[in-house]
Amino acid sequence: xxxxxFDSIGKSLIYIGVIIAVIGLALHFGxxxxxxxxxxxxxxxxxxxxxxxxxxxSSILLSIVLTILLNLFTRR
Numbered sequence: 001x002x003x004x005x006f007d008s009i010g011k012s013l014i015y016i017g018v019i020i021a022v023i024g025l026a027l028h029f030g031x032x033x034x035x036x037x038x039x040x041x042x043x044x045x046x047x048x049x050x051x052x053x054x055x056x057x058s059s060i061l062l063s064i065v066l067t068i069l070l071n072l073f074t075r076r
Contacts, residue, residue, distance in 0.1 A: 015073050
């Protein structure tokens, strides 16, 4: 019924785990050097009783990086 389906699910879970670990390490150790979330182009409005933050450039950059990574791992 599944003819090798669980092998591919296992490999996918390993890849996802490695990617999450690498991202976690980069955020933990690179937090001083990488100002992700404070890039030029991110929208920040702060007033007395109001704060609005929209990380548009950070979101675009994250989307590009994830697209490249997923294309590398899913091509056959």
